[in-house]
Amino acid sequence: MKKITLYSILLILINQSFAKPIDTGYQKRVQQVLQWADTTQSSNFLIAGARIRNGKDVESGLQMFENALKQKNNSHRGMFVIYEMMTAYLASEKQMPESLKKKVRDYLAIANFYRGDTENHLTMYYTGLYLAAQTFPALPAEKWYTKKSSQENKKEAEGWFDDWMRLTTTIGQGEFDSPTYMTVFLAPMFSLYQWAKDPVIKQNALAMLHWLIADYAVEHLNGVYAGAHSREYPERIIQPKHSGMTSWGWLLFGKTELLIHSILLTAAMSDFQLPEILYGIGTDRSKPYVHTETKRVRNIIRLGDKRNPLVYKYTYMTKDFALGSMMGGTILQPIQQHNWDVSFMTDSPYMSIFTVHPYVGTPDLAMFFPEEMKFSIDEVASNHTYYGKEDKWVSSSPYEQTFQHKNTIIVLYNIPKGEKFGHIDGFFPKDLERREIDESGWIFCQGGQTYIAYFPLQPYKWIEESDCFRLRSYDLKNGCVIEVVQAEEYQSFNAFKKQIRSNNLVKDTFDRTLTVSYTTSAEDVMTFTYDGSRQLNGKLIDFADYKLFRGPFLNAEVGSRKLEIIYKEKGKMVDFATTKKAQILPIYVCKKIKKDFELDEKSSNSIWEKVQPIQLMDAITGEAGRFSTEVRVLYSDKFLYVKFDCEDDYVWATISERNGEIYNEECVEVFLNPSNCKHQYYELNLSPKNVVYDACVINSRTPENPQGSFKPLFQMNIENMKTAVTVDGELNAKGKAKHWQALYAIPFDELYGADNVPPRKGDTWRVNFFRIDAPEKDQQEYYAWSKIEKSAFHLPWRFGYLRFE
């Protein structure tokens, strides 16, 4: 066996540093949240639970918990209270005296927690109900305020989870991308993940956390939840960092000022580990990108033909600003819809520009609330005092439509006569670095390192207010064109203005045709007709092409129940479709090389050093194994190259014949499924003696029947597969080795079933990588890339994804 040279050792060290995890800082911030709970003057269940759990001031935590039980409004705030109460109870259960536990149990008989009526209400409510039923499983019906037994309550909660998760992962959330309300989807899912005992519920909550955090991360910009929102409060629209999600942004990504809210305790008191890829997606703004989504309208109960029409979102993200929009033209949430804005990074709390038509109308409410529609307006206005006002900054107007392409948006309005308010308003922060009204008609602004050009399509006036300049325009047919750039793209602000002035804007027939055409600085021609077509460079935009998620980081098809999350060649597939218990499977993005190479170390080391490794973990627990095992993958037109680097102190093998049972000794394994077939794949194993075991496996197992039989067919030997093994140390000598390396070059033309041979960019195969290490001859330790959860490698639905770049 060849000894590994010093050069190779250095390369290994370089690769190890290359493979070093990103320091997300998440755990440090978690500790800050937990410490805050000990000293804050605020008081609620979550703080009480954390304080008890922390152990420094248990007495005040217990007193706080008891006080929270006595609040008069617990009943009508029931959806918030029940899950916070159970989270706090479970977090502090070890320290909680039996007398207080009994109070909680007895309280369930009289609490009368109101369930609420929105998607976020029911998510919180059923999380709390589930955890309460789980915690007190033997309570009969008469001991519950619902007058249903614990088992009945638990089953009811499970029914809600199934339905909500199904809807969200097929056509999106109804209360989507809300800077205030996303917090109360995340928080109960953290609680459910941490405290649910049923492995299906627990795992599904974890999968939903991945889904929701990814959804947020991709539109997060330094603490701001950017883009269009289904619902938000007006004071938070104009000061985006005042919303609840800013504190989540701080906790998850740390890219904004310290901001702690007690709801973060649901995460801080859990074992959740923030995946690096989500952190990367939430923070890496090194390259601008476009991200589009499909979401759904909240349940329409009347004045509509569909329960949940689809909504199409578009976001353009840079490190300095985000421009985001929804297509508009419909009411998709009552009262608080926010169709578009540009948010830019600045020290001021006022960091966005947008327009709105202040709509007030019974359909807005009647579509979603069952109360008498004519009575609803006054009633809503009593709790949302801004609702009926002409100067409100949020509005569910059906008369606003948008067309966005990257950094440019055209917004059009066609307000019928007779509407309560026939004007549009634009929000321009008062402390913009620049706001220049140009002779050309453009309004040029600068916010932070962002330049914004705004062209109003109709006459307007400025109204100076305490925090903004309000642009008000009274024409019923109205709109604007906005182009946004990073300051660094231009030599100067003047250069930007010059460019914009030169761009072709055709609006002469707008009053008659409601059509505008604008050529962007990048020379894309956008043509938009209200209630008509959107065309980009002459090509029609069809929203039917929109996926559930599409962008450089997230991809999912509508209806698929699967979300691909990728960041820098690594990723996860969150899969709710294949099994009742959601799967979170790894993704590896495999780079292509132009030229094939020999497997000996001299030829290949310089190639491998640039390849991101994946670390195999304990196959059952997913925790780190005793040794490091790294896998790297590359491909060319002819071969799939796989390299294993196995740390080891005892490398041994005795079997010499091909297709011998080397899996009873030590080996590495590649289970390769080019066709994503449910019941067939290749098993390619390699021992430290460079002995090959290769077979095509026919497998009867399914998630419902994981014990089924499988059979290797050895007739499918891959004759031209090349392999190479090197051992750093002695083979078959205990304690005399440090590492062994296994290399494959698998010829594509001997693999069957793939859509394309060789694979094309974007193709995906299923694969799992394994290692069997045997510290003693009859004792084996198993490593896997995609965790298998039990001692069985042959579970094809557990394979990860190999994405060819």
Place this chain on the structure above:
Amino acid sequence: MRIKVLILFFTFFELSSLNNLFAKSPTLYVVTRSTKTFKIGSQENSTVGLFSTKNKGKSWRHYGWQYTKCFSASTIKIDGEQIFYLACGNGIQKSEDGGRTWKITTGWNITECLKTVIDPENPKIVYAATAYGIFRTTDGGKTWVEKNTGLMSTFTPTLIIDRSDHNQLFCATEKGLHRSKNNGESWQPIALLGLGIRTIIQHPDNSDLLALGTEDDGVFISKDHGKTWQQKVNGLTHKTVYALSFSPENENTIYAGTFQGGIFKTQNGGKSWQAINKNLRILDIHALLIDPKNTKRVYAGTLNDGVWMSGNSGGSWKFIGLETSQVWDMFIY
């Protein structure tokens, strides 16, 4: 002899009065959805839900949850025990002990329940009209099944069981009146297609006589059991009609409660209407009820001003309770 007859007459009269005096007072039940002063999250919100009074509002009794959004209730006595079904935002609540304890009989998938109706011939059958359609139980609320086949709109604010045939139902929807002849198994649109219907009533003694109130088109009356309908809006200045009530004594006398117009009365079968709002403070009326034992006594449930009563057939009104409440439903039992 004449004196003997007179003595007998007055004795009879006094005995009748004494009989009425000791007869069990009917109870007025009122369902309130919210109050004018309700604030989300407040520690001081007023109680809402199901209330009753046996003394014309001098005192009130509350049943069940204090803060649940409730829309209507129905009741029946079985084996001496009063059963209630309460239609709420969070499902159908049932009490089997006169309102002392309550159970949520529905699950996660039934919400925004607006009306419950108990089959008088088989009390285990109950219908619920909701914002998502009709649901039916045949086991007293243990299980509920969706019954929306044939409905052109699943927003169903109310339904009634035909007094002449308990298998036949009339259902109000956003897109007209629907009928089922088979306990809700299937529905057919039968009239006023495209109109939003808010309330339906049937005369207590003449099942051919029906009336309904609409969102924007006033009152419609049918005299042939729903086959044909005539719009009756002469004098009805406000055409959003949330509540209707037939006088049991006179088919031609109908009261209508409207949005912002108060109460209207017809005494000629709808040929003309007059507003009868003397003393009313708020003119948004969501419930109307004529006392069957004393048809001069009429109750009106307002939105945000509680319960009002007239003792003179609507000639004037006085406030009798549940101040600031939004009264959604009332019945006497």
